[in-house]
Amino acid sequence: MKKVTLGPQTLVYPMPAFLVGALVDGKPNFMTAAWGGIANSNPPMLTVALQHHRYTLKGIRENGVLSVNVPSVDLVRETDYCGIVSGSKENKQATCKFEVFFGKLDSAPLIVQCPVNLECRVVHLLDLGSHTLVVGRIEEVHVSEECLADGQPDVDKINPLIYSSGVKKAYRKVGEEIGAAFSIGMEIRRG
Numbered sequence: 001m002k003k004v005t006l007g008p009q010t011l012v013y014p015m016p017a018f019l020v021g022a023l024v025d026g027k028p029n030f031m032t033a034a035w036g037g038i039a040n041s042n043p044p045m046l047t048v049a050l051q052h053h054r055y056t057l058k059g060i061r062e063n064g065v066l067s068v069n070v071p072s073v074d075l076v077r078e079t080d081y082c083g084i085v086s087g088s089k090e091n092k093q094a095t096c097k098f099e100v101f102f103g104k105l106d107s108a109p110l111i112v113q114c115p116v117n118l119e120c121r122v123v124h125l126l127d128l129g130s131h132t133l134v135v136g137r138i139e140e141v142h143v144s145e146e147c148l149a150d151g152q153p154d155v156d157k158i159n160p161l162i163y164s165s166g167v168k169k170a171y172r173k174v175g176e177e178i179g180a181a182f183s184i185g186m187e188i189r190r191g
């Protein structure tokens, strides 16, 4: 297989399309973030990489908390909108008609319409260059009841948005299941 080098760049697949929330000057604001993921299991932690000047980051700094909301595919327009327009110019919560609720942390706004909501307390803010890496300890997780199966989150019911870059910047959805994890690999030994 012939390989072509592209130089150092941030190319991984797939990426999430999170809606990161914070109170900024006392008002809920949400921004789209594709650069984020799981960082630690015990205690549970995640990261999001935000450009230093993001209005949302100002609120995260102010309160020491953030929310990470996982939108489903039906929120594709709202998710994109929150990635185009800044909360410094407009109340995106009102424009997107997001209903907000609060859980354990009283200044991490959560979006009712998103099937998964994580409340996080900031444990590190790392200046990496172009971005601040926010490391958040997950304090509570909320999942819409209809997205559970046997009490566990069901990805098909959650139907999360996925973001992909490269030749085309686009939102996608989760595809079909192709194998049982921690299991199908053993088929190699069986031949």
Ligand SMILES: Cc1cc2nc3c(=O)[nH]c(=O)nc-3n(C[C@H](O)[C@H](O)[C@H](O)COP(=O)(O)O)c2cc1C
Pocket (backbone or CB within 6 Å): 017, 029, 030, 031, 032, 033, 034, 035, 036, 049, 050, 051, 054, 055, 056, 057, 079, 080, 082, 083, 084, 085, 086, 087, 088, 163
């Ligand atoms: C698909 C998508 C992914 C994005 N991912 C990030 C990201 O990971 N980090 C970041 O700083 N900005 C990201 N952005 C840009 C911000 O969401 C955008 O600048 C937004 O308007 C910031 O909102 P705020 O000013 O209200 O904080 C993304 C935008 C889109 C459309």
